[in-house]
Amino acid sequence: MKFDIIIIGGGLSGLTAGIALAEAGKDVALVSAGQSSLHFGSGSLDLLGCDEKGNDIYKPLDAIKAVNSKHQYNKLEDVSSLAGVAKQLLERAGIATTGNITSNHWRITPIGGLMPTWLSMEGMATIEDPDQMPWRKVALVNIINYLDFPTKFLASGLRDKGVEVDVKAVSLPELQKLRQSPTEMRSSNIAKVIESNELIVKLAEEVYKVAGEGYDMVLLPAVLGMTNSEKSQQLLKLIKVPARYVATLPPSVPGVRMQTMLRKRFTALGGTFFTGDQVTEGLFEDNILKGVKTAKLDGTTLEADNFILATGSFMSRGLKADYNRVYEPALGVDVDDLGLDRKTWAKIDVTDAQPYMEMGVKTDENLRCMRNGTTISNLFAVGSILSGHNSIKRLDAGGVDMLTALQVANNIIK
């Protein structure tokens, strides 16, 4: 089968590139093995949250100019304009966000931390400036028996910031039914139960009963709306007092929503999705990638003029490690292992910056991959499979995913 572009990997970076290219009229196919790490998302996308020392960044544009030479942001032609394009791309897919590239805002983590971020999906609780908390008194309203929203941590995190917090809990009989199987009281199942207008109205009433008066803000677990934001926005309106969502432990409903809506947009643009399949081999000829083989399409080669590798890092199996080496399993492109000895890949203290996190595939200035030291002229890499950044320490995952994807889309269209 032949396409203009084949993208390997169906997470945020792959879908961003796919949508940008399909919007430009290209015939794009995307091969995806299992669901992506968006399912662990926070409902926000980070651009550059922390400096080398771990301090919060307030003005990301200046900080981006100062990143070290290995960081992929150096390969972006115009960061501000790409960031604007990214926001619009999300919007066209139906994903409205707040935030911009000139100033970070802060999101609340499920365990009560405040993290600098770039774009937050509508309805998520955000804070302009962590040194001046916008609320004096907050009601933290959980759903009874829902365990992936650790209210104690959350409350204590907010109290540390000088906010007065009351923890409340509400329920509906329909939700308590989920407890019949105790392991299944999960965000996604709650989202599936609260689908009807009737239940949303009832839930809003319950929340209003416990937190209707005396609070500057009502904070709720983000467990509504897996396919669009209509339901979650409706609930906020019906509560009648200011209310916002806070990310839960995985699976992340806002993350699933983002994944679903991006995929829908890609398909609506005529993109072809190869679901649950895995690229097993690349057919290279004279430093050009001619086609790829997959596990399920035996007998068929997927051919394209250009290819994009967007398979993510270790956790998404875009990179693999054995006892001797780190490698890229799909196409066997070169990996930058930072020249480290096996013993120094990881630091003993898990909270330390882990060196292996910065490993990734090697690319040239146009984000093209290499094999045995030679650049492959039509194979690009985007997103967290790229070397040179640590998204846990620097909080730059969303930016690296979307901006490198858009840059590569531009490189290909040119």
Added chain:
Amino acid sequence: MANETQTQNVSVNNFEQCLKCSICTVYCPVSAVSPEYPGPKQAGPDAERYRMKNKEFFDDALKMCLNCKRCEVACPNDVHIGDIIQAARIKYNTHRPKLRDMMLANTDFVGTMASPFAAIANPILKLKPMKAILHGVMAIDKHRTFPDYSSRKFESWFKKNAASEQDKFNKHVSYFHGCYVNYNYPQLGIDFVKVMNAVGYGVHLLEKEKCCGVALIANGMPKQAKRQGEVNMTSMRKAIANGHQVLTTSSTCTFTMRDEYDHLLGIDNHDVRDSISLATRFLFQLIEKGEIKLAFREDYHKRVAYHSACHMERMGWVPYSTQLLRMILGIDFVMLESQCCGISGTYGFKKENYERSQAIGKGLFDQIKEVNPDYVATDCETCKWQIEMSAGTPVMNPISIIAEALDIEATRKLNNLD
């Protein structure tokens, strides 16, 4: 030494690869609507650890699993969750199947019995009192419309109208028609023969064909499924020895014979597997290689929405059918969002599952009504029953759409048959 340790560390159905991310739960159509179902992660890799210790941990709720494999498609770590659950049902379930389940599962036996009496059986199966009896005594849900039994089996049609023509062709394939084509909808088989003949392939039936067994597996009769599977494998080996590919027009039969035979029933199919293919895939591959060409009628204009059947999705073959349909210029093609229709073979026919089955499919039915196509195209016959009953839109196999859109004369010319 170190490397060896790692390569050996592979567990049955990859269950130890589970990192407890719960992504599978997000995509399980049953846990969405049935809170009493433990969900794929719990029912699969988690509980497997307990079951390995003591079979008492087997939970009857596992029979609620549709075996749709959507969990497997979603799992980022390639855990064969659906296989783990089905294997546990085969291994630990001690209940004998009910008469109703035996009836629903024996699609070919019941079909053989009903076909000669189709004129009587169809109206009877539609009568309210009969439905009440099925509902009350047999626990087959009264809301269900039974697929009509055709008065003439596909095999009879083939022998009478087509068989003698087939040797005239230079190239040949064997056709595994499946129960549905044989007893309920011979037209699909007729369409298949028409398309294959138009591109220069003679069609032959297998020496002996048994139901693929998918319904037997689902209804707790793995031994009978295995026996039937062995019969199919023997017939297919003969066909393959004659140089034939074995084609089907059902994604579920294909998936069962290629993957479930080996994974669940322990049937050795390694020498046959690659020669079993879906007709749409076969045609697409031939077109791509330039070996055949299709010409379509210029006056053909239809809005077609494609539904990805669960097992089609699991095989990863959806694009073969959609790319083929997109070759028909007169088609206004819409891709439906991939989700389960809820029927899952015989599952949705059971009284205890009816409501769940409809709740699972609701999103899909709403989507179809919104898109408002002339046809829904899908590669699975049970999806057809479910969607026609619940969304009211006619459903066609891609092969039937191709047969309808095909300009036979022009196609024959293009393939140098005249």
